[in-house]
Amino acid sequence: MFAPLRPVAAHTDRRPNEDEVTTLDSATVPDQAVRSKAAPRPAWLSGIGAFQSAAVLYMAVAFLLPVLLMTIRAVSDPQNFVDAFSSGIFRRSIWTTVRMSLTVTVVCLVVSYPYAYVLARARRTIVIILATCLLVSFWTSTLVRTYSWQLLLNNTGLINTAMVALGIVDEPIRMMGTDFAVYLGMAHVLAPYTVLTIYAQMRAIPRELEEAAQIMGSRPATVFWRVIVPLSRPGALAGAVLVFVMALGFYITPQILGSAQNVYIGTAIVQQVQAFLSTDVGAAQAVVLLLIVLITLAVGGKYLGIGRILGLDKAGQR
Amino acid sequence: MSTQSLTRPAEDSPATSLAAGGSSVELFDVVKRYGEATAVDGISLTIEPGWFVTLLGASGSGKTTLLRMIAGFIDPTEGQIRIDGVSMHGVAVHRRGIGMVFQNYALFPHLNVYRNVEYPLARAKVPAKERRSRIDEALGSVRLTGFEKRMPSQLSGGQQQRVALARAIVARPRLLLMDEPLGALDRNLRESLQIEIRQLSQRLGVTVINVTHDQEEALTMSDKIALLSDGKLVQFGTPEELYLRPSNEIAADFIGESNIFRGQARAVGTGEVAVEVPGGRVVGLGAGVDDGDACLAVVRPGDVQLAGAGSQLDGVSSVTATVTDVIFAGESRRVLLRGADGQQLIARVPVGAPFDLSPGEEVAMTWPTAACRCVRTSAA
Structure with a gap:
């Protein structure tokens, strides 16, 4: 709806259900907004400038x-x-x-690397299929996807029913209400971000480099580890910071899929506000979360070049 | 894998320990089709060990496709490729033990010069202590000693090219492939590197297959040139053969400037053919031409002699033409002419020779019979 918004900002509009606790938005979006305002564009009231100032205003409010x-x-x-x-x-x-955000980040990276590689190198039809899967999942509400996992992971869900029917297990394995379920659900929501940042970087790797590595005696796995991984590392790290920060702010998924013992920070804050009715203490806790997010972004921005991926700095090094 | 091909024991040569001799390469009716399109159309070729062979052709001639099939990046649709007598069918790229220089060098941007050159040695599991000396030697042979710590982005195009070359030879391949290795460099650098690469390959004894569209480069560097056009092999021979005795119009056209006359063969003698062309009569060497065949005759500009109309010429060939321009080109004058049927002709007259022609004048062109080659045109 706001044309000049970049993808990260745009996604907030699609996801009102993660609301207050998705602190990524409050952390990065003002940053973008401030920068676009600071850009040396004197005609800021005309054309794109007017759109941008509208966006700045919207973000501010x-x-x-x-x-x-x-x-x-x-x-x-x-x-x-x-x-x-x-x-x-x-x-x-x-x-x-x-702890869980770090785990989810690692899961995302592991899942995303092969996916992004195939996306960057496979032939057209496969790319279209993979990209469609990625984007449909990306565009589907987190709430819907989380409840889908619940249907699959329940004791009477599809997976358990099938495993019992096939005789793999005697009785259903408890998956709902475990950390495993949370990792699964969150990685599903967040992996598209790492796939896309890694994919963008991989696309820029000339195929000649892979061929050179091959003819110098590298088997395919070696080409991947020695050439593809090092050259796509900036994208992977930027994606990791992005996913980690977003994972910190998750609420719905751990709430629905997770256990009652391992309470997520968002759940703790909601409890503080709704059950104990101490809004001020809840606000303080939210500020703590915000600080963790800002520190992560600052460190990531300084050392990992996350700004490059978000398009916040000038042309990349290479 | 690697022990078989990448780390053959070096023959102890005093010149360089990187020398490992050369492979033979044989192509048998190699075909590559992409759907309806045929990129390589039945090429057979035998390359002896140690030869420097250039695949020459315009873009779309199939030369790069052929090279990539030898490297193993793509599989032939039909036919067979043998290296050292072994069929490469089903042999993965990384097991072929080939060195290759890529068009844009393909240096790893995240590794410095030393690590780039070390890469093939590391893959071949060469012991660490042996690597140092081999990398030193490879970098020395391309005159880049002292550049080990530089990143590729800190090197000029010519330096990057040499790193690519060092990296391609450090594992002592017996076959070196080069895909337009000098295409991105400026003219002076290209010429000096042509000679450098040529000398290096001779010193190593390695078989080289080089791809280019630059006929000068092909003539300068190669033992043999394989001229390709539309996926077919037009002519395979030494640079001299291709230059002096082009086997057909495509070859004559592609290699150097030439005068091409078309006409009908008359009076066929032993090895000699007289061809009736607009504006006169061409006599040249030609085998397999019958009386009445449609023919084309090729004469290089340097062999053409000119005389004002009416003066006596000693050649049996004589074609009248009009001078259109005279261009002074250092060692010679290039005389542009228009033939009787309006075709553009050219002669090159040494600067020392007496010369008094000017544009507009009508002249007779002639040449020694041995300098002209007549070929039957298949299409006729």
């Missing part, structure tokens, strides 16, 4: 303002932070969230 209000509310009384950290559930949820 829809994202910056709420985040600002929340932050003010949290810091107005330092006791809020003391209370926030006094909650054992919250302290544990930070660790759980970081």
Whole structure:
């Protein structure tokens, strides 16, 4: 709906159900908005400029303002932070969230590499099929996809029913309410991001380099490890930062698929606000989450070149 | 895999330990089709060990396709490729033990010069302590000692080309393929590298198959030239043979400047053919031409002698033409002429020779019979 928005920003519009806790948006989008405003374009009221300033305005009202209000509310009384950290559930949820987000990131990378490689190198028909699968999944609501996993993973779900029927197991394996289910569901939602960042980088690798490696005695696996992986690493790392940050802000998927013991940070905050009715402490906890996200992005931006993938800096090094 | 092909023991040559001799390459009726299109149309070729062979042709002639089939990147639709007498059918690229220089060098941008050149040695599991000396030698042979730490992006085009060459020979391949290796370089650099590559390949004794569309490069570097057109082999011979005795119009046209006359054969003698052409009579060497056959006769500009109309010429050939332009070109004058049927002709007269022709003048062209070659045109 807002033409000048770049993909990362655009996705927020499609995903209102992850709302407050998807802190990625509040972290990166203002950044983009500020930059586009800062771009030396004197005719900022005409043409694209007008669209951009509309986007800036929208972002300011829809994202910056709420985040600002929340932050003010949290810091107005330092006791809020003391209370926030006094909650054992919250302290544990930070660790759980970081640990699970890291795992999901690794899963995404492992799954995405071969997918992106095939996407970058296969012949046209296969590329069209793979790209369609990727995009349809990408465009389907997270809520829908999460409930689909529930249908598959239930004790009476498709997988368990099939395994029992085939005699692989005697009774259903509990998959719902486990970390495994959360990894599966989150990686499913997030893998398209790593696939696309890795794919973009792989497309830029000349096929000649693979041929050179081949004729110098590399078997296909060696070509992949020695040529494809190192040359696509910037894309993979940028995708990893992106996915990690988005995973930190997840709420629905761990809530529906996850266990009651390993509470995700988003769940902890919602609990604080809705069950304990302490909005100020919840705000402080949300600020903590926001800080984790900002630090990750800052470190990622500095060392991994995430900006290059998001198109935030000037032309890449190569 | 690698032990078989990549690390053959080097023959102890005083010149260089990188020398490993050359492979023979044989092609038998090799065909490559892409759907309806035929890229390579039944090429047979025998390349002896140590030869420097250039596949020459315009774009679309099938030369690159042929090279890529020898490398193993694509499989022939029909026919067979043998290296050292062994069929390459089903032999994967990485097992063929071939060195290759790519058109855009294909250096690994994430590795420095040393690591780039080390790459084939590492794949062949050459012991670490042996690598150093071989890399030093390979870089030395392309005069790049001291560049080990540079990244490819910090090198000029010519330097990148030499790294690519060092990387292609460091594993002592017996067959070296080059895909337009000098295409991206400027003229001066190209000429010096042509000689360098030629000398290096002779020193190593390696068989080289080089692809180019540049006929000068082909003439300078090659022992043999395989001229390709439309996926077919037009002529296979030494540069001299191709230049002096082109077997048909395509060959005559592609290699160097030439005068091509068309006409009907008359008075066929032993090995000699007289051809009646517009504006006169051409006599040249030609076998297998019968009386009355449609013929074409090829004469190189340097063999043409000119005389003002009416003056006596010593050749038996005589074709009248009109001078259209005289261009001074250093060692010689290039005289452009228009034949009786309006075709463009050319003569090259040494600067030292007496010369008093000017545009507009009518002259007679002639040449020694041995300098002209007559070929039957198949289409007629």
